[in-house]
Amino acid sequence: MASRKDALLGRIAVERGLITNDQLKACMMEQQVAPADPNKTVGPGGATRPLGALLLSKGLLQEKQLLELLEEQDRRLKSLDAFQRMQKVEYLFGQLLVKHDHATQLQINKCLEIQQKRAEMGLLPIPRLGELLVEHGFVDKNTVAEVLKMQNKDLLFCTGCGRQYNVVGVEPGKTYRCKECNGVMMQRSLLESLRAEETSFGFELPTEEA
Numbered sequence: 001m002a003s004r005k006d007a008l009l010g011r012i013a014v015e016r017g018l019i020t021n022d023q024l025k026a027c028m029m030e031q032q033v034a035p036a037d038p039n040k041t042v043g044p045g046g047a048t049r050p051l052g053a054l055l056l057s058k059g060l061l062q063e064k065q066l067l068e069l070l071e072e073q074d075r076r077l078k079s080l081d082a083f084q085r086m087q088k089v090e091y092l093f094g095q096l097l098v099k100h101d102h103a104t105q106l107q108i109n110k111c112l113e114i115q116q117k118r119a120e121m122g123l124l125p126i127p128r129l130g131e132l133l134v135e136h137g138f139v140d141k142n143t144v145a146e147v148l149k150m151q152n153k154d155l156l157f158c159t160g161c162g163r164q165y166n167v168v169g170v171e172p173g174k175t176y177r178c179k180e181c182n183g184v185m186m187q188r189s190l191l192e193s194l195r196a197e198e199t200s201f202g203f204e205l206p207t208e209e210a
């Protein structure tokens with residue numbers, strides 16, 4: 001199976017019109033059967049030649065193009081990771097709004113999908129669910145603030161780099177971003193309370209395959 005990174009790299013190359021879908025498929029097939037270095041230890045999944053190297057050797061990509069693709073790949077992976085870390089908390093926030101009749105599940109799902117799309121495009125920072133709901137006129141600012149107030153709010157945790165901050169006078173409804181990496185800040189206690197229970201999602205999780 002193609003690695004998550006290679007699948008993403010291939011997708012970006014196709015998106016940008018550098019290679020065709022068929023060329024990508026052919027390269028990925030070739031990857032399965034031709035390890036880069038036969039003398040190298042083959043990993044549990046079967047080590048394969050990196051897609052980028054393969055595309056270069058076939059003359060499908062210039063080195064400069066590959067470097068640009070790798071940059072974009074990195075940007076999107078970071079964004080997707082940040083999204084995956086914030087997903088559960090955002091889902092719970094949405095469920096609180098639904099439970100208190102402030103929003104419908106459909107409205108929540110729509111905004112969660114927008115969040116996911118932004119993450120897939122590598123657009124950082126990812127907007128908070130509350131921001132999106134207000135932006136779309138589904139929920140007013142005061143309600144978002146009120147629901148956020150229900151949540152414990154002093155120890156903030158960065159979804160980007162994992163740093164923790166003690167924040168005095170946290171304003172509900174305001175988005176806090178990490179000083180170091182500009183990641184979205186979450187409440188530590190909320191994250192921890194979530195770990196105990198499994199939450200089911202009302203939308204599709206991003207998949208690792210192209």
Ligand SMILES: [Zn+2]
Pocket residue numbers: 158159160161162163178179180181182183
């Ligand atoms: Zn950070």
